[in-house]
Amino acid sequence: MQFTNEFIGSRLIETITSGLYDGNLNCLREYIQNAIDSNAENISIYFENGGNDLIIKDDGDGMDREDLKNALRIGVSNKSVDNVGWRGIGIWSGVSASKSIAIITKKRNDNKLWIEINNEKLRSESRSNKPVLSILSSSTSDIEDQPLGKNESYENDHYTMIRLESILPPQRNIFNEKKIIKFLSRVVPAPFNENRFSFAKEINDWLNKYKISNIKTNITFQDEKIYRPPFESDIFLKDIIKKEFKVKEELVAVGWALSNMENKALQEPNRGIYFKKKGFTLGDDENLVRNQYTGTYHPWQYGEIHIISPELIETAARNSLEYNNQTVGPFLEEISEFVRLLEQQNHYKSNKNPLNQIVRSQKYVDSGDIKLAKKQLTKAKSQLEAKRGFPTDSSFKEMKATIDKESERNRKTVEDLNARISQPNQDLLKKKKDELDSIINGLPTDVKNSIKRASSKGRMHPEMSVTDSIVDILKRKTGLQINEVRDLSKEAYGWSSVNPSNKDPLIIFDKRTDKHSRNRNLRLGVMIYAIHDILVNSYKHEKGAEALGWFEDVNEEEKYEILAEMYGAIGLIYRLIEKSEKYKP
Amino acid sequence: MNILLVEPDYYSKFPPLGLMKLASFHRSRGNNIKFVRGIDNDLNFHPDKILITSLFTYAWAPVHKAIEFYHNRFPDSNVEVGGIYASIMPDRIRSTYPYAGVHIGLYDLAEYYMPAYDILLNVKKWENWDASIIFSSRGCIRKCPFCVVPKLEGMIRPCITDIQNYVYPGHKRIIFWDNNFFASPNWKKVLQDLNDLGIKVDFNQGLDARLIDDEKARMLADLKIPMLRMAYDYVGDKNSIMDSVELLSDYGVRRRNIFIYTLYNFYDSVNRLYNDTPEIFLMKIRTILQLGCVAYPMRFEPNSSLKKNQFISPNWTKEQLEMIADARRVIGFGGAFPPYEGLVKKINNSMGFHDAFGLRPLKESAVITHS
Numbered sequence: 001m002q003f004t005n006e007f008i009g010s011r012l013i014e015t016i017t018s019g020l021y022d023g024n025l026n027c028l029r030e031y032i033q034n035a036i037d038s039n040a041e042n043i044s045i046y047f048e049n050g051g052n053d054l055i056i057k058d059d060g061d062g063m064d065r066e067d068l069k070n071a072l073r074i075g076v077s078n079k080s081v082d083n084v085g086w087r088g089i090g091i092w093s094g095v096s097a098s099k100s101i102a103i104i105t106k107k108r109n110d111n112k113l114w115i116e117i118n119n120e121k122l123r124s125e126s127r128s129n130k131p132v133l134s135i136l137s138s139s140t141s142d143i144e145d146q147p148l149g150k151n152e153s154y155e156n157d158h159y160t161m162i163r164l165e166s167i168l169p170p171q172r173n174i175f176n177e178k179k180i181i182k183f184l185s186r187v188v189p190a191p192f193n194e195n196r197f198s199f200a201k202e203i204n205d206w207l208n209k210y211k212i213s214n215i216k217t218n219i220t221f222q223d224e225k226i227y228r229p230p231f232e233s234d235i236f237l238k239d240i241i242k243k244e245f246k247v248k249e250e251l252v253a254v255g256w257a258l259s260n261m262e263n264k265a266l267q268e269p270n271r272g273i274y275f276k277k278k279g280f281t282l283g284d285d286e287n288l289v290r291n292q293y294t295g296t297y298h299p300w301q302y303g304e305i306h307i308i309s310p311e312l313i314e315t316a317a318r319n320s321l322e323y324n325n326q327t328v329g330p331f332l333e334e335i336s337e338f339v340r341l342l343e344q345q346n347h348y349k350s351n352k353n354p355l356n357q358i359v360r361s362q363k364y365v366d367s368g369d370i371k372l373a374k375k376q377l378t379k380a381k382s383q384l385e386a387k388r389g390f391p392t393d394s395s396f397k398e399m400k401a402t403i404d405k406e407s408e409r410n411r412k413t414v415e416d417l418n419a420r421i422s423q424p425n426q427d428l429l430k431k432k433k434d435e436l437d438s439i440i441n442g443l444p445t446d447v448k449n450s451i452k453r454a455s456s457k458g459r460m461h462p463e464m465s466v467t468d469s470i471v472d473i474l475k476r477k478t479g480l481q482i483n484e485v486r487d488l489s490k491e492a493y494g495w496s497s498v499n500p501s502n503k504d505p506l507i508i509f510d511k512r513t514d515k516h517s518r519n520r521n522l523r524l525g526v527m528i529y530a531i532h533d534i535l536v537n538s539y540k541h542e543k544g545a546e547a548l549g550w551f552e553d554v555n556e557e558e559k560y561e562i563l564a565e566m567y568g569a570i571g572l573i574y575r576l577i578e579k580s581e582k583y584k585p
Numbered sequence: 586m587n588i589l590l591v592e593p594d595y596y597s598k599f600p601p602l603g604l605m606k607l608a609s610f611h612r613s614r615g616n617n618i619k620f621v622r623g624i625d626n627d628l629n630f631h632p633d634k635i636l637i638t639s640l641f642t643y644a645w646a647p648v649h650k651a652i653e654f655y656h657n658r659f660p661d662s663n664v665e666v667g668g669i670y671a672s673i674m675p676d677r678i679r680s681t682y683p684y685a686g687v688h689i690g691l692y693d694l695a696e697y698y699m700p701a702y703d704i705l706l707n708v709k710k711w712e713n714w715d716a717s718i719i720f721s722s723r724g725c726i727r728k729c730p731f732c733v734v735p736k737l738e739g740m741i742r743p744c745i746t747d748i749q750n751y752v753y754p755g756h757k758r759i760i761f762w763d764n765n766f767f768a769s770p771n772w773k774k775v776l777q778d779l780n781d782l783g784i785k786v787d788f789n790q791g792l793d794a795r796l797i798d799d800e801k802a803r804m805l806a807d808l809k810i811p812m813l814r815m816a817y818d819y820v821g822d823k824n825s826i827m828d829s830v831e832l833l834s835d836y837g838v839r840r841r842n843i844f845i846y847t848l849y850n851f852y853d854s855v856n857r858l859y860n861d862t863p864e865i866f867l868m869k870i871r872t873i874l875q876l877g878c879v880a881y882p883m884r885f886e887p888n889s890s891l892k893k894n895q896f897i898s899p900n901w902t903k904e905q906l907e908m909i910a911d912a913r914r915v916i917g918f919g920g921a922f923p924p925y926e927g928l929v930k931k932i933n934n935s936m937g938f939h940d941a942f943g944l945r946p947l948k949e950s951a952v953i954t955h956s
Contacts, residue, residue, distance in 0.1 A: 048612060051754050052754060114614050120747075146614050149587050163612075165699070
């Protein structure tokens, strides 16, 4: 059958440009691919005019008139599958993001060329039913020669500059600095930052063995070099799992993974296992391994799986692999198996390294909660001693040694903590406890009762436990409601100018006399006020808790000491109120 | 290529829109640009091309100074002068500076670029500029004899319709420079877009009162327009002015926020139809103040005058013109006559021009001398 122009509808353009790339930064990847394929050593991406224009400039071979025409072909590409991009839609990928795309390019010994794609026109006409060819022709400019300046060289200059001009307002929150940096570091073939990631050399050496990761291109965004994650080293166990993936004895991919030191998921961007092909990540920010091939994997690892086999082909949108040959299925099975092993390793590790229990018991030991500490330590011990399977796969061999070594260290910590608990400084604590008990015993019955009432933990929380007795006696003695008492004492001591919620100091020492002398009178008032506020809690319990926040941080012995003093003071206040007589002028 | 963009050091309330568009145009061709205002002695940039803009004809001197300076500084670079003065008096530039090219009128290729507002950051005078300037149309349907627009831009034609694409990131207001906004067929879409954007708007060149109808007034009233500008040029526009003010007021526009440019000192030697006199001027001011709006006197300046305030219409005297200048300074506010009670009373009760704009001689002690 003979096809003509009319057989291809304008919607095709929309499908290619929007369907594939709408609303994301994928076009950046396309342009970077093109740059890398043209042998660029440096690619700089930057905003111009306050974020209005985004420029991708490379020092690659550049294009002559014929190359540029070819680059604008749709779905036709001269590139071989060996190149990164080869589907031939690259240049059009920015259509949905901006008002126009300008391309300026120059080859050695050739003219500087310019062409512009009018995206507005392309978009509006792609919704019409005009023939594709006429839409494309009317929304692109002619290729123009551009004059060279005095500092430009006809012989030597070579580059390509893609300008996404006037990023559309709805796209501006996608094309923002933070998101672009995140996207680039995740997706493009950037090197590791060796200053921040100490495993870089070992991984690079290993990948180089398979001729992968030969990243020579220097990619910058807003003059900052782009690196790929991870950006930390200390969070990982000091061993790298290295794995070859084979299908029918043939090597199809090479992977590596690092494991979290702690027993929990890693944080972005240092987590996930990513498929890479020619340095580019498949699926972009998406963690394909987690999202598509296993449902259960817990991201305790960071890793990469570099695809070597030309049989494994990514889909055009690069979010999956094409199921079009015999290699893909077995490969993905390999991946699932690998992930299963990682999970097994995680289980083993969390058992052999009961870090949570150790951290908790450490905290309890420090704060003197011996009972709770013991409980955690027993748990930790039983985990350390339990029997657990570990992947038998050879690539996990060294990791087992690393985990066992860690485990040994943890076992020692557990032993140390156990030893600390049985130390005789318990005597001192007991003495302090007895002192507190005797102070409480000596308190007026009402106060004692109110402490008892506030549950077994009551005496450790003065702000909860003694409120009622003070309130009761104030009410009884004065025959007033508690807010009336508050208002009266407020007036007597001038608390109105000591608002607990403002930033003024609670206690003011003021040497000035006359005009400001009333501040001096506040000194006693504010002290009573402070106690009143903490204990009687007219400003609600939260305020009391806040005022006593520091109390939580002191150690156990000191706590008992302070409580004894506090309860002493409370007893005194109670007695003062109890013994007071009605004022007779 | 390196392109140097020069804004001569004349007085201006607005940054050079044309140069900003040219900056974007040249960047789009992969060229480097550098923007300077006035004479820059420490310029670290070797241009292939120097583009100098110009403004009113009477502000020619700084333009000439810039041409000379940059030509001497970079004798092997091309100099091209554009802008209003260059478009009106190209030969004056050509004959003085044979080496300089002159660009007349608009540079169509650059029209649709987002102006490069970022270049303003390098110039002290403009570093805090926060408004996007937009022409939603060019040209005008009218051919007023006192106006240069028909000569420079010709008939009306819409240009930018998708306003939101021309609001620079971070800008809080839009200034329209349309010569006659409502004469453009796209006015409705633009007003709807402005409403959606919810941004402050200034139709800086004034709206044509003769075109304001019920729908337009309603749509205008919905926008954030701190100052709505119109012009009262012809005596015969009185009814249009009054009707549009009433309409706008009905829809909730504060009369105090309506600002009416009032032409005076115009003399049309060709058809002698529109020539104003001091008494006509008084009548116009009186009408505006009675409406409760602000009158802003605009002294006519011939399109090609080389010195400001030299032209005196045969219907006016130098003294009368000075009276207005003094009155604007003394009893006006910011050069305008707002509808202040005292001012309205004075103008309303006046017997004639002299009575209305004449000022009492200042007492000796009250004279403030400016050094």
